[in-house]
Amino acid sequence: MPYTSLSPLSRLRAAAVLAPAVSVCLIAASAPPVPLGVGDRLFPHLGNPGYDVTAYDLSFTYSGRATEPLRAVTTIDARVTADLDRINLDFAHGTVDSVEVDGEPAGFGSAGEDLVITPEDALEEGDRTRITVRHTSDPVYPENRQGGWVRTADGLAMANQADAAHLVFPCNDHPSDKAFFTVRVTAPDGYTAVASGLPEGRYPAGDGATTWTYRTRHPMATELAQVSVGRTTVLRRTGPHGLPLRDVVPTRYRTELEPWLEKTPEQIAWMESKVGQYPFETYGLLMADASTGFELETQTLSLFERKLFTEPAYPAWYVESIMVHELAHQWFGDSVSPRTWSDLWLNEGHATWYEALYAEEKAGRTLTARMKAAYGASDRWRAAGGPPARPEPPKPGSKTSIFRPNVYDGSALVLYALRQTIGPPAFDRLERAWVTRHRDSSATTADFVRLASEVSGRDLDGFFDAWLHGEKTPPMPGHPDWKATEATTPPAAAK
Secondary structure (H helix, E strand, C coil): CCCCCCCEEEEEECCCCCCCCCCCCCCCCCCCCCCCCCCCCCCCCCCCCEEEEEEEEEEEEECCCCCCEEEEEEEEEEEEEECCEEEEECCCCCEEEEEECEEEEEEEECCCCEEECCCCCCCCCCCCCEEEEEECCCCCCCCCCCCCEECCCCCCEECCCCHHHHHCCCCCCCCCCCCEEEEEEEEEEEEEEEEEEEEEEEEEEEEEEEEEEEECCEEECCHEEEEEECCEEEEEEEHHHHCCCEEEHHHHHHHHHHHHHCHHHHHHHHHHHHHCCCCCCECCEEEECCCCCEEECCCCCCCEEEEHHHHCCHHHHHHHHHHHHHHHCEEEEEEEEEHHHHHHHHHEEEEEEEEHHHHHHHHHCCHHHHHHHHHHHHHHHHHHHCCCCCCCEECEEEEHHCCCCCCCHHHHHHHHHHHHHHHHHHHHHHHHHHHHHHCEEECCHHHHHHHHHHHHHHCCCCHHHHHCCCCCCCCCCCCCCCCCCCCCCCCCCCC
């Protein structure tokens, strides 16, 4: 998720995210419900133990007014991994009307940002269960609780990173629990609904409405789900190996945006030349007529601000490199997701690396110069936000503040130092091996360290410990003259 404002400060802005409670109909239980979590160091109450989600089926009904709650049904298929007399789901912005577990009515209540469900019969380890929640999904948030739905000039889009999917639908909102998604959106005729994955068809829904259905062919983290509805046009083309591409644009900007979208097939081919075949069933850009302050790698359909492509202040090389940043995330962050949010550097460091490499190869923006500038700022970044693999927790009231410079250019700097240490051939083999070995799963920093040592044939524990966890930036291999100075800042393309 790169930030694209011209000012370095505004590039780092993100919507503040706080924690309103779910409005529910509380059914008494033997003990009060409590919020749980999977113990993520940065988001302790995010996600829930005791089950593994295998599939989500999401149904939304949109009235045509982006200020009204959507009627919604969320169905979750899960495998139970521990005996449970209660099931906690993350859900923090909507009204729950009813809950069923395996077809039987279940009690429910709220605790923090959790929806706590009490089934009629306890669940046992090894069970398969289906949870159905009928609820609303509210696109209007208090000023201090942004995230999830993004209101656009003609409808809605979704931006769930890092912990906002549960503002839209009940879920196990942590990237370690990936699942398949089916999405159904019913909207008035004249609107177009899109979602991650491939279209499964559309049919009349009565009363002048149409239902659109999409299904993913690969598992997806909740923070990467995309659902959008608006007065948009879907443009289709073919990418490498016959890959179906679809872009979603505001209809009135179609002609103006088409030249940018024509660049995607070549960009995919370029990425494939670096790390191997594109990992999903489709790709495209969703150009939202909205001001978000960021672009986002939602799986198979990356979210972009329309103005990035129509604002003349942004040079062409910069815009194209940001397109590649989000494309690179489809391998790094989407196909291979972080096991914990402390592993975020693996997402953003790699996406920034290929963004910078593309800018060098296609526009002459020297990678070494960018890395030298990042080196100069690295000690300051580490002091302000922690080292790349141990970032400071988010600031109160701003959960997206984990997206600091050190997980972008600071983490790309680690990859540059690694390539300097093991050599370009071994580095290239490592990159391909990483996205192949961990495809469709989540992985950790320790996994990357082990694989780097395996591929290079040398023990890299000391190297990574210093570069990923040290308070100070180690000397750069091959560049003993590089110095860390507080006055140095990264060039304009940094996020």
